[in-house]
Amino acid sequence: MTTDLLPTAGVLRAEALKALSVRTWWALAIPAGLLAVMVNLFGGLFSSAVGGVDGTEGVPGILLASLAYALSLTSVFAALHGVVLATAEFRHRTVTTTYLLAGRVPTLLAKAAVAAGIGAGYALLALVLGLLAGLLGQGAAPLPSVGGLVALSGLGIGVCALWAVLGVALGTLIVNQAGAVVTLLVYVLAVENLVSLILRTGTEEGEVPTAMARVTSLLPANAGDVALYDLPARELGGRFAPSIVESLAGVAAPPPAWGALLVLLVWAGAGIAVAWVVGGRRDVT
Template identity: 35%
Template sequence: MDRLIRAEFRKIFTTNLWWALLIPAAVLSLVFTWGGAALGTLGDVTRAARGQNIPLALPFFAQGINFATVFALILGGTAVTGEMRHKTITTTYLTSPKRGDVLAAKLAVYSSIGVLYGLVCMVAATLGALFGSNFPEAADWFTLAGVGVLAMVLWTLLGVGLGALIGNQVGTIVGSVVYVLVVEPIVSVVLRTNDLGDIPPYLLNKSGGDMVSQIALDLSFRGLQLGSNFRGAQGFFEELLGLTYSPEWWGSLLVFAAWAGAFGLAGYLVAKRRDIT
């Protein structure tokens, strides 16, 4: 297993894809958090909040993470499909008597890459909050960062499972990105307009985003003494982000982990029996 894990790391770090996807993920985290931190210090906002600085860097950091996870999903999607595309999967499977060991090594390695993505995005977001001169409390910041790292790991593993299930690199990447950015948002709007707004929080993409967004809002408004002009701010943000019917952040985490686990298991069963000749 150690040999397989070392081989997987070598495959990732000898190509440019991992850092080519990491750069835009980090930039999104920095820009979103910078904007939120700067917005939280605006005069109208602080006056409505009785002179308190609203730590809007937190929910904006969450949105940056949610967009950045798309790049982790893409990277995970190449774990198996990249080798199938370049015809190296046969050699990889021949290095181990069991395909399951190869797939387990890929899951372990790409989990660590998901951690790396999450940590880099956290550093970028930290710089954004500092540039915006509105850094939240350290405990809240690291709590959100921890959930963000976990989200990155789960999205990466979801990509690995989808790639193993579909087997085609273009189909995996295009299909997953189109679903996340186009299909599910449309389905969610249709459900909400038909009085079925309690269903979208349990869909794949929505649950993955809600686990980060919900805890970010909870941390942002916890303990604040808000004036009458700002009292409905949390409800406004919850409605804006579609969190009205969402469970607690840990509930969304469990739902999304179930999705990732289901696709991972399906991918494992299919890849284990796929003809690679």
């Protein structure tokens, strides 16, 4: 990659100002934060209730699992913001001027970088609000380990940032904003779940997964979920953690968290590469 293809500080600053000067980023942050509060308040209450049943003070792993679920939901909002960020200039017909001033590739990379930063911010918001709500719900129950929280925070930030980049790639490929948003939501909420179900058909519990079933862990939404659920599953189930992750993420033969995050990184890189090629050839006049 030559230096003239990299976004300059001025291009990055311009894209950041564009992203932060409209209400989209905080309009998406509000429901993400509210969902994090609701999910983790329930997670804290459930942890406390389980503790009351078995005689312990609570189960910290449940709060980690609810935080992971909240981060999974937050990644969808991060991807939505990436889509809106990439399609906004096509919608408002300012993309030609932007490309003339900054170039197509630097603009794409700058939008991806800004979207990744905002996606990471969404993850931090979900973590802070979710942890506070979870601790409020579980009362005097023991806190999750600091190491577990730090590890999950890093994974959540990575997953949300990468999904924001995927959103930019999708928005660059499908420049119609409504079409890109619908495509993203339909894929994440329905298509990938259906594909995973089909690929896992015929694989009974306890059997060695088929090669087709193993592909489920390599799909982007599933990879993000595996990366998030791996740590809570280990806290909850020990040696049964892979089975818990399989149930929570709907996959077979899940890799460890770092492997799943690497899979999502490959998807994000491939998405940007395709957007680079397609966007570079599109007539925007």
